[in-house]
Amino acid sequence: MKPTVDTDICLERCLRSLAIRTQRAFTLIELLVVIAIIAILAAMLLPALGKAKIKAQAISCMSNGKQMGLAYLMYANDNNDYAMEPFEWCGGSVAAVPDAVSENVVKTSATYPYLSSVKVFHCPTDNSGLVYQGKIQLRNRSYSQNAQIGKASLYAQVNIGNGTYREVIKLSGLTRPGPSDIFLFIDEHENSINDSHFYAFRDMSKYTGEKWLDAPSGRHGNATGFTFADGHAEIHKWQDSDLHKVQISGGVVTPNSHSSFLPVPGPKDHAWFTNHTGAFK
Numbered sequence: 001m002k003p004t005v006d007t008d009i010c011l012e013r014c015l016r017s018l019a020i021r022t023q024r025a026f027t028l029i030e031l032l033v034v035i036a037i038i039a040i041l042a043a044m045l046l047p048a049l050g051k052a053k054i055k056a057q058a059i060s061c062m063s064n065g066k067q068m069g070l071a072y073l074m075y076a077n078d079n080n081d082y083a084m085e086p087f088e089w090c091g092g093s094v095a096a097v098p099d100a101v102s103e104n105v106v107k108t109s110a111t112y113p114y115l116s117s118v119k120v121f122h123c124p125t126d127n128s129g130l131v132y133q134g135k136i137q138l139r140n141r142s143y144s145q146n147a148q149i150g151k152a153s154l155y156a157q158v159n160i161g162n163g164t165y166r167e168v169i170k171l172s173g174l175t176r177p178g179p180s181d182i183f184l185f186i187d188e189h190e191n192s193i194n195d196s197h198f199y200a201f202r203d204m205s206k207y208t209g210e211k212w213l214d215a216p217s218g219r220h221g222n223a224t225g226f227t228f229a230d231g232h233a234e235i236h237k238w239q240d241s242d243l244h245k246v247q248i249s250g251g252v253v254t255p256n257s258h259s260s261f262l263p264v265p266g267p268k269d270h271a272w273f274t275n276h277t278g279a280f281k
């Protein structure tokens, strides 16, 4: 059947209307809806990405700790089971330049020949640096050694004298608890790190609400990288302490003013720390 003229005109109008509809731009409302959906999706994804980043950095920190621990144990193995004290492990101070930023200081570590890498001495989350030769330079070391291992310093002797711990000159002396429960290295807080001697409390025999003298870092989500005396490394999450807060400006540490802020641990964290610090008498 032959179409009428009216049908032709109607068909033509419909096609034109459809063409106009398919060519027109998005309205403002439509764009806002799309932007809102993207924002919701991003908000859902960002925390997951943040968590993945924290986890990746923690794994890298544990890898550093494991390598430092194995080098320490290899040194002991080659030296009649001798347990180095902190200053033998690594000299210098990261509280002032030039020692704080010089790679050569780290290279003098007795364990360096077993490592041949300066990077393992630095936690990937440690952004603290000092101004040297006109620019901010990252510290060369983020970790310190447990002062209750090796020949006791005057500080460490306090907790030997008060009957808490024994002096440990040889690694075989790490009993009660065993080496898997006594830490060797700790990822130290930006506000307290100076020399490599980590000494947390004057009196570790009881909880007194004393501030940390040397504090663990909170850089891994209020958690700290530890290396234990059997060579394993782990990230320990704190329960009743806030170690997030860092008092440095723009990543820059003012030489020797690091201890202006140090937090107080809660009793649970104090107990965990003192139970993993030395060989009990």
Ligand SMILES: [Zn+2]
Binding pocket: 061, 123, 124, 125, 187, 219, 220, 225
């Ligand atoms: Zn770390």
